[in-house]
Each structure stands twice: as structure tokens, then as C-alpha cells.
Amino acid sequence: MLVGLFVPCYIDQLYPKVGKDTLEVLEKVGCTVVFLQDPLCCGQPMANSGYEKMTRGYEKPFLKALQEVDYLVTPSASCSSHLTHHLLKPLVGKEELSRVRELTEFLHDVTGLEKLKASFPHKVGLHLSCHGLRGLNLGTPSELKVPHYSKIEEVLSTVDGLELVVPPKADECCGFGGSFAVSEAAVSVKMGSDKMKGMSMAGVEYVTATDMSCLMHLEGVFQAENSPMKIMHIAELLNSEEGGSGNQ
Amino acid sequence: MKGTHANLSKEFITTSDKTDWHNDALWFLRAKRDKQRDTIEDWEKLRSTAAAIKDHTLSRLADYLQTFEENALQNGMQVHWAWDDAELREITASILRENNARSVVKSKSMLTEECGLNPYLEKEGFDVVDTDLGERIVQLRKEHPSHIVVPAIHLKKEEVSDTFHEKMQTEKGNADPGYLTAAAREALRKDFIKADAAITGVNFGVAESGAVVVCTNEGNADMGVHSKKTVIHCMGLEKLVPGYKELAVFTRLLARSATGQPVTVFTSHYRKPRPDVKQHIIIVNNKRTDIYTDPEFRQAMRCIRCGACMNTCPVYRRSGGHSYHHTVPGPIGSVLAPFYGKEKNKDLPFASTLCGSCNNVCPVKIDLAGLLYKWRQKLTDETSADTSKKMSMQVGSSILKSHKKYGMVTTAFRWVPKSLLQSKFNPWNSKGEDGKKARVFPEVPGETFRQWYKKRQK
Numbered sequence: 001m002l003v004g005l006f007v008p009c010y011i012d013q014l015y016p017k018v019g020k021d022t023l024e025v026l027e028k029v030g031c032t033v034v035f036l037q038d039p040l041c042c043g044q045p046m047a048n049s050g051y052e053k054m055t056r057g058y059e060k061p062f063l064k065a066l067q068e069v070d071y072l073v074t075p076s077a078s079c080s081s082h083l084t085h086h087l088l089k090p091l092v093g094k095e096e097l098s099r100v101r102e103l104t105e106f107l108h109d110v111t112g113l114e115k116l117k118a119s120f121p122h123k124v125g126l127h128l129s130c131h132g133l134r135g136l137n138l139g140t141p142s143e144l145k146v147p148h149y150s151k152i153e154e155v156l157s158t159v160d161g162l163e164l165v166v167p168p169k170a171d172e173c174c175g176f177g178g179s180f181a182v183s184e185a186a187v188s189v190k191m192g193s194d195k196m197k198g199m200s201m202a203g204v205e206y207v208t209a210t211d212m213s214c215l216m217h218l219e220g221v222f223q224a225e226n227s228p229m230k231i232m233h234i235a236e237l238l239n240s241e242e243g244g245s246g247n248q
Numbered sequence: 249m250k251g252t253h254a255n256l257s258k259e260f261i262t263t264s265d266k267t268d269w270h271n272d273a274l275w276f277l278r279a280k281r282d283k284q285r286d287t288i289e290d291w292e293k294l295r296s297t298a299a300a301i302k303d304h305t306l307s308r309l310a311d312y313l314q315t316f317e318e319n320a321l322q323n324g325m326q327v328h329w330a331w332d333d334a335e336l337r338e339i340t341a342s343i344l345r346e347n348n349a350r351s352v353v354k355s356k357s358m359l360t361e362e363c364g365l366n367p368y369l370e371k372e373g374f375d376v377v378d379t380d381l382g383e384r385i386v387q388l389r390k391e392h393p394s395h396i397v398v399p400a401i402h403l404k405k406e407e408v409s410d411t412f413h414e415k416m417q418t419e420k421g422n423a424d425p426g427y428l429t430a431a432a433r434e435a436l437r438k439d440f441i442k443a444d445a446a447i448t449g450v451n452f453g454v455a456e457s458g459a460v461v462v463c464t465n466e467g468n469a470d471m472g473v474h475s476k477k478t479v480i481h482c483m484g485l486e487k488l489v490p491g492y493k494e495l496a497v498f499t500r501l502l503a504r505s506a507t508g509q510p511v512t513v514f515t516s517h518y519r520k521p522r523p524d525v526k527q528h529i530i531i532v533n534n535k536r537t538d539i540y541t542d543p544e545f546r547q548a549m550r551c552i553r554c555g556a557c558m559n560t561c562p563v564y565r566r567s568g569g570h571s572y573h574h575t576v577p578g579p580i581g582s583v584l585a586p587f588y589g590k591e592k593n594k595d596l597p598f599a600s601t602l603c604g605s606c607n608n609v610c611p612v613k614i615d616l617a618g619l620l621y622k623w624r625q626k627l628t629d630e631t632s633a634d635t636s637k638k639m640s641m642q643v644g645s646s647i648l649k650s651h652k653k654y655g656m657v658t659t660a661f662r663w664v665p666k667s668l669l670q671s672k673f674n675p676w677n678s679k680g681e682d683g684k685k686a687r688v689f690p691e692v693p694g695e696t697f698r699q700w701y702k703k704r705q706k
Contacts, residue, residue, distance in 0.1 A: 177601030
């Protein structure tokens, strides 16, 4: 299966390890992976700020890639959701849209989890990023009365030694929200700080999520408040082979 | 800009000790709502049904309004049509004058709040007493409701105690909720007896019978309606349901979504005036037809004003209702507000992380986050731009569109010293009021993914 890997701009610049781990996890489960050089960004930062109109042309490299690969996979639920709900939605059919996948969703729905092999013997708190949960239906949000499922928990259950904690209000927004983080900094930081308190009460060492943007915001708050908690993207957990400290 | 949501919420968070308390109070309602949801097996189907009923009713709104009017007239009600807020105010005042009514008891109505009825009537020399306890509290304080269902949720009992002491001479410092409620009750009983007329809001208008339905927990609407000879019901034109079968769907949803009660304590049906009573229904538009005729936003007309979107909203809970500077706050308020002034409310659709929790609690399934997203696109076109934001977006979008520029920025980014990236010049590095760091920019790694991948290919 030929997979085109889309590494979003901020992951490329600030968290390259997440890109590497995603690539290696995809190879581990048997995919042939090509890194998509052309697309730099899904356009979400502008679009969520009311400037969707400035992202004309952003769709082109994605449309081209969709013709060349079986699946377009990205380690960001938020970018994936922007591609499928906004940028590409008016341009391609349902079948084609369903070939754009966030990493966890792709592993769960397409490749299966049999070949995943990782170990990370730590207590990890799960933050359920909004766009993954409510946009891509990676699990059941707490508001709805529907039978419980969680693709993220299933995928993470393949990691040896990982003790996953889903604290109360795990699906409350962390406060990132794109340019909201800056334009509404007081509320944004307060939400991040509350998320930190919840995770800290749950006694976790690490906080994980499907989105590096949430984690970047949380990391910034952890650091400002001298919290010992660290952040790990799901791809990093899925590619970890260590018993404790070699993950940095 | 001073009065924006960003500034007002910052003030609420940093200068009051209320944020956590307010957050918990609203979350309590959300948790109660979840419990009630679980008592109904087909909850999600109930929501879909409610949305479908509203869409159906809206698709034949003119017909249903006419049927409603005909039936109400036949029942002996007097029906008036108010195109806008000014007409509602004038019609109300003229009804009161015609009936020699100088004082009014009013049950809760966000519509009259929206239309500025109280200040107008007071200016015209009428006495108006809000009889819902929460609304009475904010009225005494000369404030506006900060929530559409629990209007005084932003106030602590100590503040209520101070207000009551000042206005109703209760014991200074006695903040016992039982004591304060009893004091308000005693005062309100006198107001009920004294008043010449009663005004109510309306939760539902039943087209097949011409009846209006008012839901309260305090019975205050009934006390006014049952004791006065002049009665006025103010109803937004979106409140219609076709008949009782459909109404039942909404009475099951309303209180559960709003406060986590199975049903409001009183669900009062007013169909026919008692002998000697003049009972009026004022059907109000006030820009509802603007929303109605906009195909993208028409679904906002489904709203039954339960407030569930506020209770779940992580931004609303932490920033308080007044930070939204519009009659209806929170997610639905931010969708409605630009219809009442794009320029002055252009910040509100941005006062959200678009987390989507509101969509999932909404009993009529309004795509609130989607509509906020749509407003953002429209408002950047139709209102004066925030120049620095627009410029940064222009720069950002041109970099992210061009590999050449992106490459140059990648290099330059790595030349910027960490001390500068983590300084106050980077707006990401937020600081609290005390000057302490609140959020820090991450360290920039030496190599991007792209650079690593290039090496790996070799």
C-alpha cells in the first residue's frame, strides 16, 4: 500500500521527531511511504482566522498527491479534519476524501494493529483533541449518548507497559484553538492550565494526543508553571522501544 | 479595542476570583444534563426529531404563523405583530396605557431583554418588576443577565446579600440562600399584588391551538397571568411548533438540556383569556427574518434558548456571560450577534476554539461551530479589518504557499536566538497579571523534518 505522508508545517519546523516516528510507524505496519514534498500546510491557520480566501491554491498539491498514492496520511487530526471538512471537501468525492486519514484512524481502520510493536512503560494521560474526537469521530465524545468506542485507546493498547489514563474532562478543549491561542490568550492559557491540573491530579508522567498543536500549547503551559509532566505525540508512543528514558 | 471579548474575558479571569467558581457552577449544569440524557434511551433520536420538526416548521413558517394567529384570535386572544424592537416597545406601552396600567410584573423573557423593553417602559413612567429571582437580582443591580437560563450565575451569594441589604434592607452580611430567597419572595408577593399588568416571555407557540406555552421553575409567570386583567405574552416568531405532538418532543428536551431537570416545575399553557381579562400576544421579528432568509444561517432559528451550549462551552465557563457584550452570550449568542451589528460584534465568532462541544449538546442540533467558522469568513470581508492580524495572515499564507519562501524562513527561524523567541516580542509567550510566565514558546530544533528526510534519502 502506497502512503503519502503529509507533515504539517508546525510539525516540520518544531517537532520533526513526530514526523520521523510517523514515517517509521507506517513502515512498521507494512506501508510503502513517500513523504509528500509539495504540500506545506493545509491552510487551517488562515481559515480559522477568517481568511480561508488566502488559502486559494493550497489544495493543488493535495489533489495531485491523491492521484498518486493510495492514502494520504498525516499525524494531525486537526489538519486532517481541515482537509476533509473544508479545503478539499467541495472539490473531491466522498470516496476520495476517505483516502485522507489521520494516523490513528488510518492504523485502526485501514492497516489494522497486528504489526504495531512498541513499548513505553509509563503512566500516560490521554487528552482527546477536539478535531480528532468531534471532527473525525476517533471516539465517543462525552456529550453524546452513543455506544462507547475509542480508536485511540485501541491503538495505544498495543504499546507494552503503557498505562493509559483517561482523566475526567479528557475531552474538554485544551484552549489552543489556532490564532485563538494568541488573540484570546487569557482564556486560552486558563484552559491549558486547567487541563494541566486535571492531568496532574491523575498522576501522569506524560500527556499524549493526536495533535501536536494541543501538545505544544500544553507544553508551553507546563513549562511556565514548572510542571514535571512531559508531552508525547501518539506517533512517538507507537514508535517507542524503550524502557524509560531514551525518548528525548 | 476595549470592550472586546478578549479584553472583557481577560478582566474576568485576572481581576476576579470567580473564574474557577463560575466554571464549576456551569459544569454542574452540564453534568446534570448528562445524567438526564442517560435516562432517555433514544436521546439522540429525540434531538434529530426536534431538529427535523423545527426545520419543517421553519419551511412553512408563514403558514404556521397564520394558523397560530387565527386560532389565537378565535380563542379571544389579541394578536399583534412587531417588526422590530421599537415596535415591540411601543405596542407594549400602548396596551398598558389603554388599560390604565402603571405597574407591571414580568416573568423571564430574553426577547424583551433583546428589545430593551424594561428601560423603555421605565423611561415612559411605568414600574417594571422582573419576577424571576435571577432576573430580579440583576435588575436590582442594574445589570444584564449573563446567561439566558440562569441570569445571575455570575454572582456569588455574598454579592446578592449586599444588593438585597441595600435595596430591600435584609440583614447585612446574611448570605444564607434560604434567607435571601425568602426575602425576595416576600417582596415579590407584594409586587404581584400591587401590579396592574403581567408580561411574560414565551417558550413555545402551538399553531394548532393558538396557545402559548411558558416554562418556569418559580411559577412566577402564572402568578402574574392568573392575577392580572391585562396580560401580554411576547413571542419571537421562531417559537412556533405545529401541534401538541411536536410540543411533547421539546418539553422533554428543554429542561433536560438547560438545567438537567426532567421537566421545568411549571409548564403553563395559556390558550384562552379568563372573562374580563384582556390577553395579548405580540409576535416579534426583530431581525429574525434576516436570519431566516440566509440559507447558511437559517438553522440558527431552530434554537429553543436552553443555554446548553453555554454550559458546555469551555470559553464561556471561564470568561463569564458579560464578556460577550450581547444579550445572548455563548456559542449561539456569537452566531446571532452579528445579525444585530456586524462591526460591534465582529469579535464574538472568534471567541471560540471551535471545539464543537456545543454542537453535541444542542437539542436541535445546530452546527454552532460550523456557523462560527462561516461568520469568521464573512466578517473579515464585511467589517473593518484588524490590520496586524490581516497582515500576519497575509505573510503567513504567502510563506506557506511558496517553497522558496518557506526554505528561507526555515533558515532564518534557526538564526533567531531562543531568548528572543521566548521573550515578550513573541505573542505566544503569554504572561499572567503578576508578570509571571503563563506559556512558553518551544525550543526550535536544529533540523526540520524536511531536512532530515533529505539526508535519509541519500
